[in-house]
Amino acid sequence: MAKQGLTREQIAQRAAQELPDGAYVNLGWGIPNLVAPYIPAERTVYFHSENGILGMGPRAQPGEEDYDLVDAMKVPVTLLPGGVFFSQADAHVMTRGGHLDVSILGGLQVSEKGDLANWKVPGTKGSGGIGGAMDIAVGARRLIVTMEHTTKNGAPKIVKTCTYPITALECVHTIITDLAVIEVQPGGLVLLEVAPGLTPADVQKVTEPVLILSEKIREIQLAL
Amino acid sequence: MKEKIFPSVDAAVADVPDGASILFGGFGGAGFPNNLIQALARKGTRNITAITNNCGTGEGELGLLFKNRQIRRVVASFPGPQSHYFQERFAAGEVELELVPQGVLCERMRAYGAGIYAFYTPVGVGTEVAAGKEERVIGGKRCLLEYALGADYAFIKAHRADRIGNLVYRKAARNFNPIMVTAAETTIVEVDEIVPVGALDPEHIVTPSIFVDRIVEIRGVRYG
Numbered sequence: 180m181a182k183q184g185l186t187r188e189q190i191a192q193r194a195a196q197e198l199p200d201g202a203y204v205n206l207g208w209g210i211p212n213l214v215a216p217y218i219p220a221e222r223t224v225y226f227h228s229e230n231g232i233l234g235m236g237p238r239a240q241p242g243e244e245d246y247d248l249v250d251a252m253k254v255p256v257t258l259l260p261g262g263v264f265f266s267q268a269d270a271h272v273m274t275r276g277g278h279l280d281v282s283i284l285g286g287l288q289v290s291e292k293g294d295l296a297n298w299k300v301p302g303t304k305g306s307g308g309i310g311g312a313m314d315i316a317v318g319a320r321r322l323i324v325t326m327e328h329t330t331k332n333g334a335p336k337i338v339k340t341c342t343y344p345i346t347a348l349e350c351v352h353t354i355i356t357d358l359a360v361i362e363v364q365p366g367g368l369v370l371l372e373v374a375p376g377l378t379p380a381d382v383q384k385v386t387e388p389v390l391i392l393s394e395k396i397r398e399i400q401l402a403l
Numbered sequence: 404m405k406e407k408i409f410p411s412v413d414a415a416v417a418d419v420p421d422g423a424s425i426l427f428g429g430f431g432g433a434g435f436p437n438n439l440i441q442a443l444a445r446k447g448t449r450n451i452t453a454i455t456n457n458c459g460t461g462e463g464e465l466g467l468l469f470k471n472r473q474i475r476r477v478v479a480s481f482p483g484p485q486s487h488y489f490q491e492r493f494a495a496g497e498v499e500l501e502l503v504p505q506g507v508l509c510e511r512m513r514a515y516g517a518g519i520y521a522f523y524t525p526v527g528v529g530t531e532v533a534a535g536k537e538e539r540v541i542g543g544k545r546c547l548l549e550y551a552l553g554a555d556y557a558f559i560k561a562h563r564a565d566r567i568g569n570l571v572y573r574k575a576a577r578n579f580n581p582i583m584v585t586a587a588e589t590t591i592v593e594v595d596e597i598v599p600v601g602a603l604d605p606e607h608i609v610t611p612s613i614f615v616d617r618i619v620e621i622r623g624v625r626y627g
Contacts, residue, residue, distance in 0.1 A: 229505060230430045230578045246432055247576040253431040264574055266581045266609075267430065267456075268513050271506030275526060294529070306493050306500055308457075308481035309532070314506030317526045348529040348545075 184328065184357030184374045185399065192217040192401050194283055194325050194355050198224050202280040203233070203273075205315055207297075208252060209285035210325040227279055229311035231270045234262025251311065274311060275318035282315050286324040286354070288341045291388035293351040293363035295324060296343035307344075316347035328356035328385055335387040337361065337368065358382050360399060367391050372399045407568050408597060408618050412442035415591050415619045416558075419443060424452040424554035426512065426583040427465060431457075434576035435464045436558040438593050438621045443558075444468060450475045454512070454554055456505065456579060458482040458489035465489070474498060478552065480505035504532060507549055509582055515553035516585025516614075523548055557587035561610070564594040565601070568615030569608045577609065584614040591617040 185193065187210050195217035198204055205227045206214055215237070218224050226235040228250050235250060236257035244255035258264075273279055288296040295316050299307040316322060329335055337354060354361040359382045360372035370379055370390040375398050383390050409415040416439055419425070425443075429435030443451075444467045451474045458479055459466025468474050469488035476499045482489055492498040503511070504526050514522055523546035527533050537548040559580045562573035570592065572580060584590045597620045 228575070230433070230575050232575055245574065247434070247574040249431045249433050249575055251431065258574075264572070264577055266509075267505070267578045268509035268582045271509050275506050275524070304494070305484070305490050306482045307502065308479075308483060309502055309504050310481040311505040313504035313526050313530065313532070317528075345530045347526075 183376060185401075186357070187327075188213055189401055190325050190355055190357055193360065193399055194323055195219075197323055197353065197355075198222065198281055200224075203227055203278065205229070205274060205279050205282040207282070207284035207312065207315070211283040211285055212252065214283060214325075227270070227273055228256075229267065229270050229274065229315070231265045231267055232256075232258065232262065233265070233273070234259045236262070271311065271314045274315045277318050277320050279318070279320065281321045281323060282319040283323045283325055284312065284316065286326040286336065286351075288336050288338050288343045289324055289326075289351050289354050289363075290341045291337075291339055291363075291368050293349045294341050295322070295346045295351050296341040297324075297346045299344045301343060312346050316350045319350060321352050322350050323353045323355060324351050325355045328358040328382070333385070335385055338387045358385070361390065364391075369393050370396060372397055374399050407616060408566060408620075412438045412593060412619050412621065413445060415439065415617045416442045416446055416448075419446065419448050419556060421448055422450045423448060423556055424454065426554045426557040426579075426587055427453060427455040428557070428559045428578065428580035428583050429456065429464060430578040431575070432460065432464070433574070434560045434572070434578045434580055436560040436591075436593050437464060438619070439558045439591060440465060440467060444471055444473070447471070447473070449473050452476040452478070452554070454478045454508075454552060456480050456508070458486035460485045461487060469498070472497065477501070478503055478508070480508050502532065508552070509579070511549055511552035512582050512586040515551035516582070519551060521548055521550045553586040553588075555588050557583040557590040559584055559590060559592040561592050561594045563596050563598055563603065564592060564615070564618045565598050565603050565612070567600055568592070568612035568618055569603050570594070570610035570615060571603060571607060572609055581610050584610050589616045590614055591619070593619050593621045596620060596622055
């Protein structure tokens with residue numbers, strides 16, 4: 180039987196479990212943007228958007244779009260009761276100032292020290308763009324990175340030292356991939372969970388730094 | 404009383420000279436002073452330094468000014484993949500770009516408006532944007548020295564103004580606008596509607612009139 184990891188949706192589903200009731204959360208582009216629908220109904224989570232929204236709701240229904248109410252990806256969204264608008268400076272008071280409880284960002288590479296590279300692939304055409312990523316990563320009280328475990332060519336994205344342009348140093352707390360859940364600790368990367376059907380050795384094979392096996396290592400569970 | 408209301412967007416930008424530096428509000432398609440931008444395109448001011456989050460969507464927003472080769476230098480956080488005219492000019496070496504993390508961009512303008520000449524921030528440490536910047540450890544944290552950023556003009560989009568220039572914004576179209584109004588020698592605002600003095604609730608005014616020099620009503624014209 181072919182060994183399979185989680186789908187992108189399933190990575191998002193696993194990441195949603197990390198958001199406690201009452202948390203203020205910023206979700207980045209890519210897999211993080213898939214997280215919101217998987218939050219258990221009994222939990223209230225307040226979504227922050229860098230363009231000055233707190234209490235952001237789901238995407239607007241067709242025909243109900245208001246182009247003055249968009250998320251960081253320019254998609255028309257909604258505002259939940261209790262939601263609020265403020266300036267971009269105040270939005271980054273919340274990110275950089277450590278006021279958000281959890282931020283979830285996509286990643287191109289994460290180093291064993293928790294350095295994150297996620298804003299530019301070397302050699303790509305165009306100017307590149309940073310947006311709010313550096314402010315969010317530096318200020319995150321808890322930063323979760325969701326990404327595929329390897330590149331399309333099978334190269335590890337969890338590396339000893341990032342070779343892609345850095346977003347922020349020593350900022351990542353948890354990495355959730357299609358293959359594993361890994362925690363960044365002072366002593367190194369701790370393997371907490373492994374995707375169904377895979378062994379820790381399978382994960383180690385596609386991870387550059389040596390992983391420390393948690394005493395409580397277990398299979399990733401999607402249903403709570 | 405000095406009149407702040409201008410009869411047209413063209414009259415409001417009539418004195419913007421070649422070589423001017425201009426702050427442009429807007430993010431994700433919302434809150435761009437599109438009518439002022441189009442007036443500036445008609446006027447044909449050249450050699451502009453533009454400070455903005457993004458660099459246009461096709462011909463929209465700042466796209467027109469790049470298409471017309473009116474902008475020579477940009478300070479931006481996320482030029483954007485759809486900023487085709489900017490990307491073309493940038494690739495050809497016709498436009499210079501300073502890429503700034505989004506929250507740092509906000510704070511540099513906020514500092515300028517507040518009479519603060521520079522500040523230290525951990526955002527950008529260990530990244531490409533740290534090149535050439537003074538680094539210092541403050542409170543145990545590596546920080547970069549960032550300088551205040553202001554301009555000759557600010558081009559602003561607000562929802563309503565009263566006749567003396569108090570402003571309220573609409574939803575996420577607020578974004579950079581209330582920061583930029585404080586950081587320019589001359590602030591020019593296009594609004595959907597001008598209302599009598601006293602019509603705006605003083606508890607709800609976002610930008611006090613002291614920051615506003617010129618107001619133009621563009622009632623009925625949106626995303627022109």
